[in-house]
Amino acid sequence: MASELKANKVHEPLFHLAKRDNMPRHKALLIRIASIAVGFVFICVFAFLIVGWNPADILSTMLDGSFGTPNRRWDLFEKTAILLCISVAVTPAFRMRFWNIGAEGQTLISCLAAASCMKLIGTRVPNPLLLLIMLGAAVLAGAIWAVIPAIFKAFWNTNETLFTLMMNYVATQVTSYFVYIWSVPRGSGHVGVINSDSRAGWIVSGQYPYLLNILIVIVMTITTYIYLNYCKQGYEISVVGESENTARYIGINVKIVIIRTMLISGALCGLAGFLIVAGADHTIIANSVGGQGFTAIMVSWLGKFNPLIMSFFAFLLSFLGKGAKEITTLTGLDSAFADIITGFVIFCIIGCEFFIHYSIRFRRKEDKA
């Protein structure tokens, strides 16, 4: 045994990790900003290897793709607004630790609801009334889509993640069916722009496209922030999320809170669906939401469930998406390139949390003596 001991003696770990709990806020913020910068360095290196451009070209192309013309700027802000809207929508549920990954389906089904009002009612009522009907239908559809898994969770403790995910597929299939029926010629898969002549059910913001969309989302973000942090119901959501036992202990009816919160979450997704159809696309396809329901989950997490911080990340991700798209258009790469570029930055942002929570200590020389 003695020889065994000696053999073991020389090896000392090169470094070890130690948890740290109280990094000052400004320092943590600096690390996070630096991580985004590191992400851009990765992008430059990667793009250089793939397309052979120098970093300055890459960055200027990305900026140009997002800000180059007024249309691009409006488009960027509109994309940010929709992404932010869905991100804020999923947040009440997340604060309750209800892992709703069904925002995609909830938004899509409300797109469908809004589009069908647009198509079926059309010019038969005045435009403002039509918009209200569309909004109501979209909100109702989103809320119903969200409350079904909530009821099952509250009463039979089913797994909300699987349930909401499955609801996405149902929404996609239902939408595909209607797209098939409405498409011209039938079966072509293209509904085309609805009411392109009368513009019935379109949100028109005068000379500034999308301005109204953006304003609505800003108001909704701030309202949700206040609701979550300063209202009794928002407080109940946090308590249920942190500990159901504590909630029961102080007499909160956990079932009601789960159902109520998912109704709100789904209704806000409905608002996003309404904005997509009435405010931007004026049509419906099975891919109307385009995966933003999933991106929103990430935005909500990156923003630590705070709607105000989320607006920054929604903007960053929209910018990366548009910038990368510009590079792919110019070079003829496929859209996977854009995903990879976004992936780099997100990887760095999430990875930096490690350095905020842990410190790496190298063994000091004097210990070895």
Next chain:
Amino acid sequence: MSEPTAASVSETQASVTDNTPVIPAIELRNITKTFGDVVANSGINLSVYRGEILSILGENGSGKTTLMNMISGIYYPDNGHILINGEEVMIRSPKDAFRYRIGMIHQHFKLIDVFTATENIVLGLNDGKYDLDAYEKRVREICDRYGFLLDPRKKIYDMSVSEKQTVEIIKVLFRGADILILDEPTAVLTPQETTRLFDVLRNMKKDGKSIIIITHKLHEVLSLSDRVSVLCKGRYIGTVKTAETNESQLTEMMVGEKVDLNIHRSEPVNTEVRLKVEGLNCKNPDGIPVLKDVSFEAKCGEILGIAGIAGSGQRELLEAIAGLQKLDSGAITYIHPDDGGTEDLRNKSPKQIRELGVRLSFVPEDRLGMGLVGNMGIIDNMMLRSYRKGHGLFLNRSTPSSLAEQIISELQVVTPNAKTPVRRLSGGNVQKVLVGREIAAAPTVLMAAYPVRGLDINSSYLIYNLLNEQKEKGVSVIFVGEDLDVLIELCDRIMVLSSGQVSGIVDPKATPTRANTMKEEIGLLMTSKVANPSENHKEEQHG
């Protein structure tokens, strides 16, 4: 008073070295470990010899477990040296620790329920063959050698806590451990089981094993160990011979100041029944009965203690009264102090109970999982009780924040500010926040489950005083405790639960002659099988 100074402490150590083998089985030199800004251990020196029992004494948070985790390979020290039989070693993993014949018995057992004792003991051994009969024989040999009582073929799920602990100890002995570390081994045992464990440990000591036991119970230290090393706030205070010390000296070393260890108990005045519980029955989610025909009365102006082995139905009983546990049968009646009107609390939700005007406060066992929200600050935790007050959609944070400030200053809660998440506070401060909030609701019934678990001595006494204060104000206090000495000193009556049944109610304010046997008596009640509860009650009244 001849209190030993630092100098005499080191003398003691030297004298031990004279009459024991010169080379310690394990020696720690200048061990330091920090977690972020928190210094868990700083410059600790310890040594244990063969055939010796060393107690590591210190309050919660003094760094005992951290230190032992470094010996058993779970943590790695930032600084310092560990020597085994005089040779410096690096212990980087529990596997390394086993190689050096160090075995640790953790507070929380790590056993597989559906396996037998032997299967658990040999689990993970990698010696090529799997001969259960041979293993079983060796397990029996170990049992006989040290006096363990264990059936090697019994499944873990059929075992009592003390049997599970036995399996854990045999597990490390089976692997050839010469140095055994036991982390708070008596916390879950009855007095009788503790005595048996100590006998076994003494047998091991005779066999030449080195035993380190981590504890904060003074009388155990004095009755079992040869030497005591005391830690205080991560620092090494000193080592004394058990034979040359006493409770008050050890307390002073442990706390850093003189502490009055007596609990004041006033005579109950104007007692009348406040809460009447009759024939409670309830089952846990698996359908197993956890409360069986429990009946008792709680009176205002007195502290009713509830004793029992952990998991005997204490939690369910309090939760049933608080409206958190569904009942199968039975009645819970609350009698209003003003007009003597009664309310039936059975199967009412906590909210409904409050709306009836019943001021029931409850300090649950699981402080951060039930009583408080760990990620919220003190202010938001104060709000748990009061946020519904007032109309309108918005929260009122001003009343809770003045209550928070009041509790911080009155109970001396150590916290950076009132918004710091309470999970960052130490156990004692968390409990002050919880008890403070519950008392601030001006209760007529105050239930507290294990309110001093994990608290340092000063915080514990603060809690005892708060409970006494409430009792003197005419509150009916129900106190679930685990330390029988404290229960006997603090309570006016003690109800003992055994497997969900009331096995007896004793009066701790008895004559001194009886006080000596009181602990023994309660210990027996804790494990007794109740054949006929009513008979037991009669016996009690005669006694």
